[in-house]
Amino acid sequence: MKHTLTLQKMMFWLVLQQLALILILIITTDALNNNETDHAALLAMKSKILDPFGGGALSSWNESSHFCNWEGVLCSKRHKRVTLIDLTSLGLSGTLSPHVGNLTFLRQLVLDNNTFHGEIPNEIGGLYRLKVLSLEGNSFQGRIPASLSRCSNLVEIWVGNNNLVGTIPEEFSSLSMLKRIFVYENKLTGAIPESLGNITSLEVFSAPNNLLGGTIPNNLGQLKNLIFLGLGGNQISGMIPSSLYNLSNLNVLSLPFNDLHGSLPPYFGNMFPHLEFLQLQDNNFTGQLPNSIGNLTKAVNLTFDDNEFSGKLTVDFSRLVNLVILRLQLNNLGSGDFDEMHFLESLTNCSSLEILNIFSNKLKGVLPDFVGNLSLNIHFFVLAGNQLQGRIPPTIGNLVNLFFLGLSNNRFTGPIPSTIGKLQKLQRFALGRNQLSGTIPDSIGNLSLVNELYFNNNNLEGTIPSSFGNCQSLVLLNLQQNNLSGTIPKELFQVSSLSIFLDLSHNHLSGPLPSEIGDLKSLAALDISNNNLSGEILSSISSCTSLEFLLLQGNMLQGSIPNSMEFMRGLQFLDLSSNNLSGQIPTFLEKLSLINLNLSFNGFNGELPLHGVFANSTAVSVYGNDKLCGGIPSLQLPRCPVKKLNRNFSFSSKRIYAIVGASILGILILISSLVFYFRKRKIKSTTLELLPKESFVQVSYGELLNATDGFSSSNLIGAGGFGFVYRGVLDQIGDVAIKVLNLVNPGVTSSFIAECKVLKNIKHRNIVKIVTCCLSIDFQGNEFKALVYELMMNGNLEKWLYPSQDTSKPEFNLLQRLRVAIDVASALDYLHNQCEPTVIHCDLKPSNILLDQQMVAHVGDFGLARLYHSEMGISHHSSSMGVMGTVGYAAPEYGIGSEMSMKGDVYSYGVLLLEMLTGKRPTDLMYVDGLNIRNFVGQALARNAVELVMDQTILKSDIDISKRDNCLIALVKIGLACSEELPQNRMCMTVVVRELQHIKKAMFK
Structure with a gap:
């Protein structure tokens, strides 16, 4: 019996082992x-x-x-x-x-x-x-x-x-x-x-930066563990529900950029003992800031700006020792009490404070001396746009780490304290629109890092300190509307960093313009109007090749307009009115890119030019020049006297001899040419009349051969499927670019005719000027086609965006790119909205944008252009090449057979703008599987990281970083809006030009 039990046990364990093995096998198989x-x-x-x-x-x-x-x-x-x-x-x-x-x-x-x-x-x-x-x-x-x-x-x-x-x-x-x-x-x-x-x-x-609406749900107050609530940048309305004040564990309460309203309850600051970030800006909150804000002892960032808070600011901030940022700007704070700036004393205990912005409120009273006891870490301090009065305390000089000090648009009186010279890290200093008096202290020269200085619209007197010459980082200086006198120190004109504007207008400055004016090679705007300047306009001013605004009106300048100004091709606004200038108005002004020209109330004489800016009566003013004649009828100047023929025999004889001599010489040249022709047994070279003679200068194959040294490779400046581009010099014109077409390329004749037809009547500063279309027979009897253009000394945009390693071009900075963007947009706006017939370019890309000596951009290569006859509602494709533009720049609708349109040009412009900003071609190898330059940049914009995808060259600009970043974001938005997938969603070029001009103006402020 005992043996039987033992055997049964053994059998039982054997079965268990078998089952275990099977189970392991099942598990292993399942795992596998x-x-x-x-x-x-x-x-x-x-x-x-x-x-x-x-x-x-x-x-x-x-x-x-x-x-x-x-x-x-x-x-x-x-x-x-x-x-x-x-x-x-x-x-x-x-x-x-x-x-x-x-x-x-x-x-x-x-x-x-x-x-x-x-x-x-x-x-x-x-x-x-x-x-x-x-x-x-x-x-x-x-x-x-x-x-x-x-x-x-x-x-x-x-x-x-x-x-x-x-x-x-x-x-x-x-x-x-x-x-x-x-x-x-x-x-x-x-x-x-x-x-x-x-x-x-x-x-x-x-959940910030969405399109959420409605109100903040009341039952969010049940989330007792909530430490972070972020709902900013939505469309949320209503009031903050009272239940939210139960969230005592909150570290962050961020509700900015919504439509919230109501006032903050008196106990607000008592409810959030752990709150570090409170962001309520850009809403519609009203009422007084509760004193309990002073109990937010963990606060690091408090932003109440752009609301309707009002009343006296009585918060005691002294316990907020961790506070770094306090923004109160754009409210209605203020009571009119003389001591209402006393709250600043409590802020002196905030030793970590870096940013204090109280811009645009209704604060009155004086700025107390203890302002100099604010945190040594403070680098941004703005009280502009209030009603503060009294003197600026000298203790302001204690804030030695300030980058930005804004006290403009107040009622400050007295002198500028010399202690400002201690603010050697200052980059922007604004004191404009006050009632300051006295002289500008020499210590201004200690501000070696300052970029922008605004001392305008005060009562400052004395001379302009020569120590301004030490401010070698200065890009903008505004001293207009003061009582400054004496001569302009040459040292000021030797500040080569000045690039945005220099405004010395409406003072009592005297003497001549310093010859050093030509050192301002990067300056975009110069205003020295309404002073007492004398002497002549110096020829050295032509070295200011970046000038777009030159305002010298209301002085006592004399002499003539110097011929050297012919080279100031970037000028758009020129005002020389109310001076003592004389002589004839030079015809080279016709060639400048002037939008507005004012020559009124001088002593100019002779015949007024007819072309360029002189052809637009709303753009030119010549009143008060009694000896002028001619011009377009709408200017209502007297006719110029007809020159009578001098019948003196001696003179007439000389003329006859000259005419006869020239005729004989012409006959001899003709005979010698014929002899050469018959000796060589070649076919006569002739220029065929593709277009009426008056459309272009007539140039033969032989002249182009001589102009290019026999089409020498040393004169070759470009090549492509169309043929070759050579640099040449024509006797009657000067430097030109000659595009010799490769007639083997199918459709090139249609492209040639299209470009000639489009360009024959176009006169716009930002469109390449064509000299002639040459259709000839060469010396071997072959057909020859060439387009002759005005030479662009700085090549095409592509070479500036992607310079070769052996190229020593200067950096292509943000301001230059913005100007190019405006130039190209202006050209397209003209083609789309001011030409009849309308012109659709169809092939906008960097290689088709040329830059002249002043870096003014010109749109070229109209070989694929369409002409749209608006009165007939039809378009004519002037090129039969069957090409729909260039890959990467061509609008997506072209790929499904849509007709070419102005919206297609807008798309190409959007891509081009994004390319100029990123420095990346739209065909870059990184763009695959649905990724393109548009969504690449769009993603960066969405994550507030535009600077990460920008060309590093434009990030090195001297422009203030915040201003630069705002500019980049605005440009990116235009590029994205122009390159929308659906044509109907794209911007109009007229709007693009206006928006770009606004961006440029904002940068120049």
């Missing part, structure tokens, strides 16, 4: 099968991912190693299942494969800072173990999948900075473990779901 599922899912993901930078970020994702060893992949140790995928910042693009839903052990999916697009697949809802979903900084589209609510273990959702649309899913309320939701910078609409108030675990809700 599941491993294969993960492997297949990863390969499916890889198939949808592209690496536009070619860096091989996923090169390890191959069969030579186990997928757990692939880059960015982490597996569980036991079952070798994928638990984490992290492909952050690898420059990847493409889409996210739905097969990601098969990675059922996945706990973290992190694809941040790439350029993935397409929709977030619904299959992601099958990842029931997922804890972290992080897709920030991509271009994902479509809705946030509601299927995410099935990922019951989700703790963090990061989908900010994409192109997501639709609403925030109500279903998120079922995610009981969710702590962080980041959906910022998308295009989400609708109201904030009230159901979010049920996620009691929620710590962070960040």
Whole structure:
């Protein structure tokens, strides 16, 4: 019996062992099968991912190693299942494969800072173990999948900075473990779901910069664990619900750029003992700032600007020892009490304070001496646009780390304290529009880093200190509307950094212009009007090759307009009125790019020119010059007297002899030419009349042959499918560019005719001037076609954007690029809206934009142009080459057979503008799988990182950084608006020109 039991036990254990082996085999087989599922899912993901930078970020994702060893992949140790995928910042693009839903052990999916697009697949809802979903900084589209609510273990959702649309899913309320939701910078609409108030675990809700509307849900006050609430940059209205004041754990309350209203309750500052960031700017809040703000002892950043807060500022800030930023600008703060600036004393205890901005309020009273006791860390201090009075305290000089000091538009009196010389880090100093008196202190010369100085509209007197010559970083100086006297110190004109404007107008300056005026080679605007300057306009002024505005009116200048000004091709506004100038008005002014010319009330005489700016009576003024005659009829000048023929015999004889001699010489030349012709037995070379003779100068093949030294390779300046471009010199014209067409190229004749027809009647400063269309027979009897243009000394835009390594061109800075952008836009606006017939260029790109000696841009190459006859409603394609523009610049609708249109030119311009800003061609190899220059820049704009994709050259500009960045953002927005996918959504070139001019004007302020 005992042996039987023992045998039964042994049999039992053998069976258990067999079952265990079978179970292990089943588990192992299942694991192997599941491993294969993960492997297949990863390969499916890889198939949808592209690496536009070619860096091989996923090169390890191959069969030579186990997928757990692939880059960015982490597996569980036991079952070798994928638990984490992290492909952050690898420059990847493409889409996210739905097969990601098969990675059922996945706990973290992190694809941040790439350029993935397409929709977030619904299959992601099958990842029931997922804890972290992080897709920030991509271009994902479509809705946030509601299927995410099935990922019951989700703790963090990061989908900010994409192109997501639709609403925030109500279903998120079922995610009981969710702590962080980041959906910022998308295009989400609708109201904030009230159901979010049920996620009691929620710590962070960040949804700024969307299109969310409605009000802030009252039940968000149930989120007792919330430490971060960010709803700025939406369309949220209503008041802050009282329930939010129960969120005592908040570190960040950010609600700016909405339509919120109401006042802050008196107890506001008592409710948030941990609050570090309070951002309420750009709303419609009213009432007084509650004194309890002074109890936010952890506060680092307080921004109340651009609201309607009012009344006396009585907050005691002394306990806010961590405060770095306080912004109160653009409100109605102020009571009129003499001591209302006393709150500054409490701020002297804020030793970390760096930015204090109280611009544009209604503060009165005096600026107390203890302003000099503010934090030594303060670098931005602005009180401009108030009603402060009294003297500027000398203690202001204690704030030695100031970058920006703004006290303009107040009622300050007394002198500028000499202690400002201690502010040696100052970059912008604004004292304009006060009632300051006394002299400008010599210590101004200590401000060696200052970029902009505004002392305008005061009562300053004495001379301009020569110490300004030490301010070698100065780009802008405004001293207008003061009582300054004496001569202009030459040292001021030797500040070579001056590039935006120099305004000395409306003073009592006397004496001649210093000869050093020519040193201002980078200056764009010079205004010395309404002074007592005497002497002549110096010829050295022509060295100011960047000048666009030259205003010298209201002085006592004499003599004539110097001929050297002919080379100031960038001038747009020239005012020499109310002086004592005399002589004839030079005809070279016709050739300048003048928009406005005022020569009134001088002593000019003789015949007024007819062309250029003189052809527009609204653009030129010559009143008060009694000895002028001629001009266009609308100027109503007397006719010039007809010159009578002098019949003196001696003179007449000389004329007859000269005419006879010239005739004989002409006959001899003709005979010798014929002899040469017959000896060589060649066909006569002649210029055929493609167009009427009066349209162009007539030039033969032989003349072009001589002009280019036999089309020597040393004169070759360009080549392409069209043929070759040579530099040459024609006796009757001077320097020219000669485009010799390659007649083997099919359609080149049609292109030749198109360009001649388009350009024959166009006269615009920003369109290449054509000298002639030469259609001849060469010395071998072959047909010869060439276009002769005005030579552009600085080549084409492409060579400036992409200089070769052996090229020693100067840097192509932001201001130059802006001017080129304006020039090209002006040319297109003229072609589209001021020509009849309308001209559609059809091939706008950098190689077709030429730059003259003054870096003025000219649009050229009209070989693909269309003429649109608006009165007939039809367009005529003047080129039969069948080309729809250049890849990368051609509008997308051309690819599906749409007719060429003005909107196509606008698209090309948008691409061109983005290319000028980024320094990257639209055909760059990085643009693959749906990525193009437009969405590349658009993504950077969406994440407030435009500077990261800009050409580094333009970031080195001397322009104030904030002004530069505002300019770049504005230009990017224009580029994006012009290159919209749908033609009807693109801007009109007239609007583009106006917006660009506004940007330029803002930079010149």
